[in-house]
Amino acid sequence: MENEQGNFESREIITMFPTFVWQTMIKKEIYQTLNKDIVDKLKLLRPSMPEIDHHSSWQSDSDLHKLAEFQLLIALVKEAAKGVFAFLKLSYEGFELTGCWANMNIAGSTHKIHSHPNNFLSGVYYVQTDEGADTINFHDPRIQTGIIRPPVTELSAENTDQVVVHVKDGMFLLFPSWLQHSVSANQSSQERISVSFNLMFSPYVETMSKPLW
Ligand SMILES: [Fe+2]
Numbered sequence: 001m002e003n004e005q006g007n008f009e010s011r012e013i014i015t016m017f018p019t020f021v022w023q024t025m026i027k028k029e030i031y032q033t034l035n036k037d038i039v040d041k042l043k044l045l046r047p048s049m050p051e052i053d054h055h056s057s058w059q060s061d062s063d064l065h066k067l068a069e070f071q072l073l074i075a076l077v078k079e080a081a082k083g084v085f086a087f088l089k090l091s092y093e094g095f096e097l098t099g100c101w102a103n104m105n106i107a108g109s110t111h112k113i114h115s116h117p118n119n120f121l122s123g124v125y126y127v128q129t130d131e132g133a134d135t136i137n138f139h140d141p142r143i144q145t146g147i148i149r150p151p152v153t154e155l156s157a158e159n160t161d162q163v164v165v166h167v168k169d170g171m172f173l174l175f176p177s178w179l180q181h182s183v184s185a186n187q188s189s190q191e192r193i194s195v196s197f198n199l200m201f202s203p204y205v206e207t208m209s210k211p212l213w
Helices: 028-045 068-087 204-208
Strands: 022-025 057-059 095-105 111-114 121-128 135-139 162-166 171-176 181-183 192-201
Touching: 022 068, 028 068, 028 095, 028 121, 028 192, 068 095, 068 121, 068 171, 068 192, 192 204
Parallel strands: none
Antiparallel strands: 022 171, 057 095, 095 192, 111 181, 121 171, 121 192, 135 162, 135 181
């Protein structure tokens, strides 16, 4: 009996239904000013800057996209989102941010696993990251793969149930709103600051929700 390779003429792996996270880096000359402006505005939004308790976090209201100080960020988000829609070859007539909020996490604080229902795309913009506070975890959306999970000889993209993405100041991540994600404990001494947002197609009911059968 020949070995496996000897018995087969060829072998091919067909990848299907990929899950994308789009990573975009803003030019340094833009994000340095942008991030300083965001931090300054957040100081104003957090009344009298109360100390955040150890292991806890602070989240702003979810309408930052309506504030003048965030319009540059929103324009960049929309530009990045258009790139995603082009990549996916989507036909659409308009989209908008449905929510935008800031997150401040001090040392030790985490963000538990969640997704963002009733939106198409979600994302995060990173304002202040540091070593030990510079990752986000994405979780395998195919929950059925957790039923039988044999031990592996080496973790790989093909057998993992969680992908850790490294982030840095000035970076955007955009991902499908259904993709569950979480943030591990801040291991740095600095506050981790990010701005999250959701996007949805504006005229979805009028123009995009015809039955598919
Ligand atoms: Fe989130």
